[in-house]
Amino acid sequence: MAITAKKPAPTSAEEFLSGGKAEVHLRDEMEQKTFLLRMPKSLWKTAKAKAQEEEITLHEYILRALKKDIQ
Amino acid sequence: MGLCICIGNEKGGTGKSTITANLAVEAVKEGMRVLVIDADSQQSSIDFRGIRADKNGLPQFQAVSIVKNTIHKDIGSFHDFDLIIIDAGGRDTAVFRSAIFAADILLIPVLPSQYDIWATAGTVEALEQAKTFKDNIKARFIVNQVIPNTNIAKEALQAIEEFGIPLLNSRLCVAYKQSIGEGKGVTEYEPNGKAAGEIKSLYEEVKVLWQ
Numbered sequence: 276m277a278i279t280a281k282k283p284a285p286t287s288a289e290e291f292l293s294g295g296k297a298e299v300h301l302r303d304e305m306e307q308k309t310f311l312l313r314m315p316k317s318l319w320k321t322a323k324a325k326a327q328e329e330e331i332t333l334h335e336y337i338l339r340a341l342k343k344d345i346q
Numbered sequence: 347m348g349l350c351i352c353i354g355n356e357k358g359g360t361g362k363s364t365i366t367a368n369l370a371v372e373a374v375k376e377g378m379r380v381l382v383i384d385a386d387s388q389q390s391s392i393d394f395r396g397i398r399a400d401k402n403g404l405p406q407f408q409a410v411s412i413v414k415n416t417i418h419k420d421i422g423s424f425h426d427f428d429l430i431i432i433d434a435g436g437r438d439t440a441v442f443r444s445a446i447f448a449a450d451i452l453l454i455p456v457l458p459s460q461y462d463i464w465a466t467a468g469t470v471e472a473l474e475q476a477k478t479f480k481d482n483i484k485a486r487f488i489v490n491q492v493i494p495n496t497n498i499a500k501e502a503l504q505a506i507e508e509f510g511i512p513l514l515n516s517r518l519c520v521a522y523k524q525s526i527g528e529g530k531g532v533t534e535y536e537p538n539g540k541a542a543g544e545i546k547s548l549y550e551e552v553k554v555l556w557q
Binding site: 288 | 437
């Protein structure tokens with residue numbers, strides 16, 4: 276049995292055109308969200324040291340760790 | 347502008363390009379001026395038209411590639427055609443949705459397997475959304491690669507019916523790949539074959555939709 280959860284109808288033709296699943300997925304992959312991350316200074320120091328060891332930025336190191344945990 | 351038929355399903359491998367090619371051939375054989383719009387980046391319909399264009403003695407249709415979300419706007423400028431057939435699909439993109447939006451008739455080829463039926467739900471959802479702005483799109487399912495009189499086929503047909511979109515009576519059971527490679531429709535390749543009978547039946551059914 277095919278069950279489809281209905282989304283709210285688009286309010287304009289443009290919204291309909293840009294609402295394709297592949298488009299939304301692509302946008303989610305490409306677009307960036309920025310937020311302030313608060314962490315204990317000790318964790319920050321350790322992370323920074325590890326990033327330096329691997330010759331990557333702290334940003335890249337945290338992003339990679341986060342992806343590993345999520346995926 | 348002529349009538350616009352979109353052969354579309356966001357699920358790949360359902361026979362969109364093959365059906366597009368064969369319907370285009372049937373229509374040109376009747377003397378219609380036909381334009382195929384290939385909205386799929388694989389460009390199978392463009393390739394078919396290229397092979398066919400080299401074959402002397404076959405009635406020709408025109409083909410263009412539009413892999414942009416402007417198809418629904420662009421078709422207004424194609425005044426010289428009686429019939430426009432859009433080969434659309436692969437993924438639920440803005441191009442795919444633009445193709446549905448352009449259509450007077452949406453034909454959704456579907457294979458009789460549970461995976462394919464699940465994957466088709468997205469196309470049905472896109473159609474329902476398109477109808478918010480264009481409520482006169484006629485949609486029909488075409489069941490392709492059917493193995494007749496099997497439980498799988500019967501169950502699949504029942505599942506498809508639950509979408510609430512009518513199913514065309516014509517069933518496509520035979521593989522058509524050889525004729526495509528020669529730039530021919532199946533009614534030209536083997537006029538008395540079973541595949542030819544299926545396509546003739548499908549074409550006649552589709553014609554009723556636009557008349």
